[in-house]
Amino acid sequence: MGKSDLKLLGLRASPFVNRVQFALNLKSLDYEFITENLPNKSELLLKSNPIHKKIPVLIHGDKPICESLVIVQYIDELWSDGPSILPADPYDRAIARFWAAYIDDKWFPALRQFRYSEGESRGELLEKLVEGVALLEDAFVKSCSKGKSFFGGENVGFLDLAFGCHLGWLRAVETIANVKILDKTKAPALAEWTERFTSHKAVKGTLPEPEELVNHHNKMMQAKAAAASQASK
Template sequence: MEKQQSEVVLYGTWASAYCTRVRLALKLKGITYEYVEEDLTNKSESLLHYNPVHKKVPVLVHKGKPVAESLVILEYIDDCWNNSPKLLPEDPYQRAKVRFWANFYDQKIFPSSHAVALSKGKEQVNAIKEFDELLGAFEKGIEKDFSIKFPFNGETLGFLDIVVGTHACNYRAFEEAVTVVFDPKKHPAFLWWVAKLKDSPLIKETLPPHDKLVAKIKEVFFQAPKA
């Protein structure tokens, strides 16, 4: 007899910050789900079926209907399971601001941090400068738009906390494996926020193990080129 699929299924990979943010949101909402670990070197037929456009994780399947792209999935979770805690503010303008900065982080800061790791010499100096400028703009924008240093109040995780926390809270593993990216002298406010997020019990239990992640990052950044 064919196994019946759970109502909520998440296709992901354990080391992906994009997948971790979806797992964190599901836990935060108290949603029971089935998790399917994908091997991205040998993608399953299910993944290719549910995400034929990008063929990437994460993919959330709810009642047989797939939702792709992590930020889209977070919004879907918040809309579909509208119980507390809410991930996004109720006010439309505040929601728009949160969406803007979440997209800025994903489209600018996330890839810029990788550019620092992948470059050397003068190219790396320029990459670090660009990263610092982008993170500085993010810090100032958050403070201006939300009238506080950063959104996390030490109690309730919100949309931006999930987006940033599941990436930046792993920065020590990234530094150990590759290079220093976040300079505490240049960005004390941002790293204060990250430290607060790392103290969240829910984030602690959702983040991948440090040593295992270090090994994975080294594998990704320093793997030998194929012949």
């Protein structure tokens, strides 16, 4: 697959973009990464995702595909001769899709809110995040009952990508807020999985280091404060 056939509109600091990158890496597909400037979105992004105007968008030839989990499934189904991302068994697939939806609809929104939260709401959000990790630890232990390394079994799969893409921000938020969310005393299996996942060749070098994301966060907060101070003048 030539680089010109696959374009990924994204941003290095976006976990949903990273998720697609991991899938492309797993299938050994080359792609052109086009960095978006979110305050000033490109014509290509607006034309390719007119409904949500969001990254990531994968453009395959002239066809745009939007929404990270939809893109990952497209990649898995089209390049089915590469390593499988979705499990083979329909029930295992259903379980992987269930937890991926839980992560996107419930867990990640709490992580994002927590990152910007102050005061009373913090404790409640932290509780939700830790509870989510406990649920995922339980799901992982169950899927790992036969001594498997990943949610996907011996190899990185759908749910590994779905949760693993958030590990950079998870660690960054732990640093920013000086808290523990994924704690090895409370989620020992997931803590070990974290080590395996982040050192996997499809992930290492693509998932941003927590320090980079902390810097990204600090710059955003400074820009926000500067804009607010400008507005109040």
